[in-house]
Amino acid sequence: MNNAPVAERGFPKEEVYRHLVSILGKEWVLHTPEELIVYECDGLTLHTRLPDFVVFPTCTEEVVKIVKLAGQYKIPFVPRGAGTSLSGGAIPVEGGVVLEFSRMNRILNIDYENRLAIVQPGVVNLHVTQAAKKKNFYYAPDPSSQMVSTIGGNVAENAGGPHTLKYGVTTNHVMALEVVLPDGEVYELGTAAGDAVGYDLVGSFVGSEGTFGIVTQITVRLLYSPPAVKTMLAVYDSVVDATKTVSGIIARGVVPAALEMIDRNTIQAIEASVYATGIPKDAEAVLLIEIDGLATGIEQQMERILEVIKTNNAREIRVAKNETERKKLWAARKNAFGAYGRISANYYTMDGVIPRSKLPQILQEIDDLGRRHGLRMANVFHAGDGNLHPIILYDIHQPGAKENVLALAGEILQRCVEVGGALSGEHGIGLEKQEFMSLIFSEADLHAMQQLKQVFNPENLANPSKIFPIRRGCRELPKNILESSDQKYKAYQEIVRF
Ligand SMILES: Cc1cc2nc3c(=O)[nH]c(=O)nc-3n(C[C@H](O)[C@H](O)[C@H](O)COP(=O)(O)OP(=O)(O)OC[C@H]3O[C@@H](n4cnc5c(N)ncnc54)[C@H](O)[C@@H]3O)c2cc1C
Secondary structure: OOOOOOHHHOOOHHHHHHHHHHHHOHHHEEOOHHHHHHHOOOOOOOOOOOOOEEEOOOOHHHHHHHHHHHHHHOOOEEEEOOOOOOOOOOOOOOOOEEEEOOOOOOEEEEEOOOOEEEEOOOOEHHHHHHHHHHHOEEOOOOOOOOOOOEHHHHHHHOOOOOOHHHHOOHHHHEEEEEEEOOOOOEEEEEEOOEOOOOOOHHHHHOOOOOOOOEEEEEEEEOEEOOOEEEEEEEEEOOHHHHHHHHHHHHHOOOOOOEEEEEEHHHHHHHHOOOOOOOOOOOOOEEEEEEEEEOOOOHHHHHHHHHHHHHHOOOOEEEEOOOHHHHHHHHHHHHOHHHHHHHOOOEEEEOOEEOOHHHHHHHHHHHHHHHHHOOOEEEEEEEHHHOEEOEEEEEOOOOOOHHHHHHHHHHHHHHHHHHOOOEOOOOOOOOOOOHHHHHHHOOHHHHHHHHHHHHHHOOOOOEOOOOOOOOOOOOOOOOHHHHHHHHHHHHHHHHHOOO
């Protein structure tokens, strides 16, 4: 199995540059350090690595030519959407060519009769819903990054979002894919008619994090907008009461469309930002709960939820009176990440899954672990599915901050696994969590997964050094990443005064 770093083999850079320019034109091939620095990281800003080239294809044929060129010179290539991955998926760990999809951003067809849309990979998630809205349809997977993240990136990461609880993640909404494999061949996987006979290759490709090849066209399912929606906000003085409400609602057989939890530090960040909604700043937690469906019966469902909220000592309950109020509550939740800038110089967003019943215990443990490392924690997460997003608040100027943050993140993930959880609910493994894969998978499991990768990507050119542990039993990152990020931080500190 070929997992060796590809870039170490070297390649004639000027010759490759000339070929890329002949495919795309000079304007669409970036190669100077000043241009490339923009693409050295994604949402995982703790690690960086410059690519050798960044290119901007406009169609499948150009993607094929670039991928064939990469194959000819044995150069790694990394697809990139909006670069919002929080697991380092779009970081070109081994250099090579980054294919950026902002020029493949067209919605090719919306077929209301068959409830589907055919889109290019660079289409922004929210734009699908905006385009289908006039006929009352929408695209259900709604990551908090939906204003910028792309459908290509969502497919690669199998993105979720607040409404995953009822509607499922990206894989439940993808019907067919056009893909370019690392040998430059184009394949159509799945059918717009629904379930295909044979192996579920669409299912395998969704969530493969760019390691199987490149998605160049996606057929997604559209849903009819539910006629009735109720959105509630419950304010608590105790995290335990809030978590008991989460379990209580599910135990009563109600499946809300969304059940989100926001903790005290996050409330303070939101309330200090432009998304303030008047949540009491001394509250320990709030739950944002949404139910949707037919108008008949929705009031009764809401009453059942309100009962559980009251039983668990909520100090205040708000029900959005109209769409404007509802949107304001969601804006606060979805922009919480940006709001952390109000209370911390830097933050690191984690992603782990635990059984819902362990919520009170794990939230306490996360807080204790943070304190032990001298770091503040915040939490904003999809409580209904037990998908945690512990946020580590830190200051990169503090000596040893990066190492401290990574050590704490490792301990938190380990605890998630120990209580019966998983490494990722939606952000993927990427570069961030590859060394933790051995915590949940045996050697045999990892080997089987790598064999599947080998079928699609035999020379390991597509997004190499991702997902699988590189140095077993040790938390070290590839040498090139460590060197590169240390140099970069020094350079940044000189350029930008943090
Ligand atoms: C503020 C914020 C909030 C977020 N909230 C959520 C959330 O609620 N739910 C959630 O799931 N995620 C969330 N994320 C993470 C991130 O937005 C998702 O993982 C998203 O799917 C990434 O899309 P992107 O277009 O930015 O892809 P990128 O970050 O550019 O790439 C992500 C991965 O996809 C691969 N890729 C990109 N395009 C293609 C393609 N055409 N073919 C094959 N592979 C490709 C890349 O190689 C990489 O491995 C959040 C991120 C931020 C910054």
